[in-house]
Amino acid sequence: MSPAAATAMQQGLQSCEGCGLLSRPMPGEDEGRPGEDEGRPGEDEGRCPRCDEELVFRKSASFQRTWAYLIGAAICYIPANVLPVLTTTTAAGAESDTIMQGVVLLWSPTGWPLSIIVLVASIMIPSAKILALAYLLVTAQRGSVANNEQRVRLYRMVELIGRWSMVDVFVDTFTAALIQLQPLMSVEPGPGLIFFAAVVVLTMLAVESFDPRLIWDSASSQAADSKEVTYA
């Protein structure tokens, strides 16, 4: 194995997610079989000598935890889009709007850019995020070695844009807080809001529990066999 082609795990080294320090487990701890002990939090887990973080080769139970958050998010995605997020009460009666109806209502000759912002942030980003994470999980679990660079780039994009889905939660919060002019007109948050918030939080937790190094593990072990590594 040429040193340049090696990953830390192949060398029996763990890098700290807290401070980046590279260290070797003490004999008798996780030492030796990184493949078998992969990410499983053992009782004799080593800690980072610099920052005290618990060290593992790969985030513990990364696949299982990411799938769990992702399935939870996918389930919440349905009521989030079907149930109303805002209820407007005027003298003429009450009217409930789902997220999509909110996008349509916002569409006007002057307001259309904001309508697109809400459409992208509330409808497209959450669904794209769920699909992208599912794709990353399936390909990493199948040990795919194709498009590694694009896949890790996809992961970084999901990580970066995920927080923007919260836009709609804030829109509804402040619209409801301001329009309190009983009996003229009042706006109240609807039952869909909590499901929508759950989608945002669960997908963010899914992104955090996914370990992008899993994307590369099959490629790394192949490279170790053929004693070469492909660089981007």
Add this chain to the structure above:
Amino acid sequence: MQPTAPGGKLIPVLPNRNRKGPTKFDSPHIAIWRSLSELSSEAYNQPVGDHGLIACLHCDLLQRLPDLAPGASARCPRCNKELWRRREDSLNRTLALTLAAAVLYVVANSVPMLGLTIVGRDASTTVIGGAKHLWDNDQQIVAILVLFTAVIAPALQIGLMLAIVLAGRRERPPRWVGALLRHHPTTRIWSMIEVMMVGVLVALVKIADYATVIPGVALFVLWVLVFLLAAMQAAFDSREVWEKIQWADEAQRPAAGDGMAKEPA
């Protein structure tokens, strides 16, 4: 190793004999604390001798960080992740930006952000007011989420950064700085002031259909805060603080600090 009594019950580890001072004067909780820290310190990993050697956190490729000029950055050759960007005068600049952000944060949360007038009636709200209204309308969980992402997480992001930078200016920053530094990225992920500001903008346009909207002082302050927080994060070089911080297992290595590079690999 954790000694166990015959019944399987945990018994405290006896205080180390060669420690300075008469240990019999230790109060029980200090003795327990000492034995606990001795237990956990046994599980510390052995650092590799070469501090320039790191593994990419996105693809685990082992590599050596070059010594960078201020402003330059190093990227992973395999997955293109930015591994380190060296900042010029990082601690002083971050401190200045953090102090400014702290002042603006206090202002932003104490004055109204949005107001409206409709047929002679006024209403106004602050950020916290928005969360409180959700709480009062049986949306407690969403209220907590809004409060956390718009108020608490930004406060932690600023507060922790202030503590890290102030303590990081010392010759050997104490260990607790490491604990704060380790958790700081989490506060950064959940602090969503910029997202809130886009949400406020959309709400503003929605409301403008029905009423005259009066932008509050906090609205402008928050926009400045968005850019200040981004600048604060960009000015900060965590590696600079990590390089000189006191190690968690320092008690075990008497020559730590000056002898770190000589550690066996």
